[in-house]
Amino acid sequence: xxxxxxxxxxxxxxxxxxxxxxxxxxxxxxxxxxxxxxxxxxxxxxxxxxxxxxxxxxxxxxxxxxxxxxxxxxxxxxxxxxxxxxxxxxxxxxxxxxxxxxxxxxxxxxxxx
Amino acid sequence: xxxxxxxxxxxxxxxxxxxxxxxxxxxxxxxxxxxxxxxxxxxxxxxxxxxxxxxxxxxxxxxxxxxxxxxxxxxxxxxxxxxxxxxxxxxxxxxxxxxxxxxxxxxxxx
Numbered sequence: 001x002x003x004x005x006x007x008x009x010x011x012x013x014x015x016x017x018x019x020x021x022x023x024x025x026x027x028x029x030x031x032x033x034x035x036x037x038x039x040x041x042x043x044x045x046x047x048x049x050x051x052x053x054x055x056x057x058x059x060x061x062x063x064x065x066x067x068x069x070x071x072x073x074x075x076x077x078x079x080x081x082x083x084x085x086x087x088x089x090x091x092x093x094x095x096x097x098x099x100x101x102x103x104x105x106x107x108x109x110x111x112x113x
Numbered sequence: 114x115x116x117x118x119x120x121x122x123x124x125x126x127x128x129x130x131x132x133x134x135x136x137x138x139x140x141x142x143x144x145x146x147x148x149x150x151x152x153x154x155x156x157x158x159x160x161x162x163x164x165x166x167x168x169x170x171x172x173x174x175x176x177x178x179x180x181x182x183x184x185x186x187x188x189x190x191x192x193x194x195x196x197x198x199x200x201x202x203x204x205x206x207x208x209x210x211x212x213x214x215x216x217x218x219x220x221x222x223x
Contacts, residue, residue: 048210099206101159106155
């Protein structure tokens with residue numbers, strides 16, 4: 001089966017600019033996650049979707065980050081305006097129901113200068 | 114905070130078994146133990162998970178103690194490509210998110 005697709009692979013922006021990341025999960029996976037991974041740390045959950053509804057966005061900095069999954073398939077994560085501390089890899093993952101493991105994409109490496 | 118404790122780093126000789134320990138003394142009865150690994154510049158990769166019985170798949174074996182307070186991931190014949198950060202995570206599965214700690218950096222030596 002095809003994996004989790006993410007784009008772009010790399011992005012460099014100046015602080016205060018905006019940026020958007022795209023994720024297409026594995027076909028049929030109802031649950032989609034966005035994680036942020038700062039260099040040297042483990043991934044941190046930003047937001048979790050079940051179909052097109054938000055299950056958990058408690059760790060999403062809502063003053064600058066937003067995410068949507070309008071049709072319950074692909075998803076977009078946006079940052080506006082970006083700060084230097086947003087430099088990280090943004091990972092998307094999906095899973096089917098039950099206790100199956102997650103499948104992660106390769107991530108988008110964001111550098112804010 | 115992550116609910117698991119893992120060594121920061123470990124070395125293992127190529128061709129030998131790599132045994133990665135994990136402590137999860139506060140695990141609850143309905144939580145599973147999951148293992149993922151992350152090779153440099155890639156997203157995390159699912160390895161294996163279990164509830165209380167030992168599990169084996171084509172990648173690894175998972176040994177969970179009877180009291181479920183600790184577990185060991187075993188890579189039976191480590192290769193250089195197994196060099197990665199290995200994360201041990203406890204989770205209820207399903208809609209529960211995964212909380213990653215810092216993991217164990219496993220280095221396979223030639």
